[in-house]
Amino acid sequence: MTTPAGSTAPAVGVTSAAPAAPRRSRRGRASTDASPGPRESAVSRAAAMLVMGVFTLYFLTPIWWLLVSSSKSRGDLTSTAPLWFSDVQLGENLAAVWSYQGGALPQWLLNSLVYAGGGALLATLLAGMCGYALAKYRFPGREVLFNVVLGGVLVPATALALPLFLIFSRFDGTNTFWSVFLPSIVSPFGVYLTRIFAAASVPEELLEAARLDGSGEVRTFFTVSVRLMFPALVTVFLFQFVAIWNNFFLPLIMLRDSDLFPVTLGLYNWNSVVNQLPELRLYVLVGALVSIVPLICVFLLLQRFWRNGLGTGAIK
Known part of the structure; x- marks a missing residue:
């Protein structure tokens, strides 16, 4: 009676342990898939935004100056701030x-x-x-x-x-x-x-x-x-x-x-x-x-x- 019980115990242990291995494997895969890749640092992101901002300002400043200058009168064209409006006369x-x-x-x-x-x-x-x-x-x-x-x-x-x-x-x-x-x-x-x-x-x-x-x-x-x-x-x-x-x-x-x-x-x-x-x-x-x-x-x-x-x- 003891021997069959002893022989049954390992079988039960094997049966209960068999499903556990795939679960561990699935958890391992899930953790691998969910692991974040290399992230961009805040410093590099800020540097990229700064460079793009400088280039954007460089390209848009002449257009802004042209718009402001086109809205001025002849007298204001040379006597007022070049990058801001004075007396707007664009329509005229x-x-x-x-x-x-x-x-x-x-x-x-x-x-x-x-x-x-x-x-x-x-x-x-x-x-x-x-x-x-x-x-x-x-x-x-x-x-x-x-x-x-x-x-x-x-x-x-x-x-x-x-x-x-x-x-x-x-x-x-x-x-x-x-x-x-x-x-x-x-x-x-x-x-x-x-x-x-x-x-x-x-x-x-x-x-x-x-x-x-x-x-x-x-x-x-x-x-x-x-x-x-x-x-x-x-x-x-x-x-x-x-x-x-x-x-x-x-x-x-x-x-x-x-x-x-x-x-x-x-x-x-x-x-x-x-x-x-x-x-x-x-x-x-x-x-x-x-x-x-x-x-x-x-x-x-x-x-x-x-x-x-x-x-x-x-x-x-």
């Missing part, structure tokens, strides 16, 4: 600069919108098509062509201004709308960016499925690939729009007719005669303030797509 200044020289500033703004908007749109379309072709089609010389595009990214736009002027002069194309617009639709950086993005975001299986369904290459590009490449296309559009809007040297050497001037060149001409016409100093400031409004609007309208594209690229 806007009305005055808007009607000066028969409405020259609105004409220049419209020219800049046409140059930048139309040029950026066509540049984005051409860059997207070229980048897609370089990423998805196999043909002789593809890598050589892509290396040439990379070389174009490294060439500054000012280095191309004089050759472009000589080319347009040969065909009597200077002092025309096309002399500024046509060079603006070429974007080597856009080709490079869309090529990289198309290779990563457009699956070959999806293209094959579209071809099997009877879709042609052009239709496949516009109905399938463009949707997948849309964040990259928005990025190209933003970069190209800003680059064309701020373009100064090419219009300077190409244009003589003030009716064709973009806003950058028009304000430069006003600023060049400030010593002879002191009232133009205030007009230049107000015009510069007005000229940055379209850039802010375009960025605010498209930033959602841009941020989505950056997030998608980070996940990929």
Whole structure:
């Protein structure tokens, strides 16, 4: 009787101890999963916030100064604190600069919108098509062509201004709308960016499925690939729009007719005669303030797509 009882006792002990091991293992795993990773120290977080605050202040201070200066009268412009308001006359200044020289500033703004908007749109379309072709089609010389595009990214736009002027002069194309617009639709950086993005975001299986369904290459590009490449296309559009809007040297050497001037060149001409016409100093400031409004609007309208594209690229 004693022996079976003694033999039963270890069995009971084993039976009761068997479930305990997994529980300890589960607790061990839970404690491992719940253990916090390396946390950012308060000092590094504060240092990062300080650096970002300094850079933010650095970039926003000129805009703040421009806004404050544009709201002052001519007398207050030089006699009051440069970074704070005095007698606010922004509305009167806007009305005055808007009607000066028969409405020259609105004409220049419209020219800049046409140059930048139309040029950026066509540049984005051409860059997207070229980048897609370089990423998805196999043909002789593809890598050589892509290396040439990379070389174009490294060439500054000012280095191309004089050759472009000589080319347009040969065909009597200077002092025309096309002399500024046509060079603006070429974007080597856009080709490079869309090529990289198309290779990563457009699956070959999806293209094959579209071809099997009877879709042609052009239709496949516009109905399938463009949707997948849309964040990259928005990025190209933003970069190209800003680059064309701020373009100064090419219009300077190409244009003589003030009716064709973009806003950058028009304000430069006003600023060049400030010593002879002191009232133009205030007009230049107000015009510069007005000229940055379209850039802010375009960025605010498209930033959602841009941020989505950056997030998608980070996940990929």
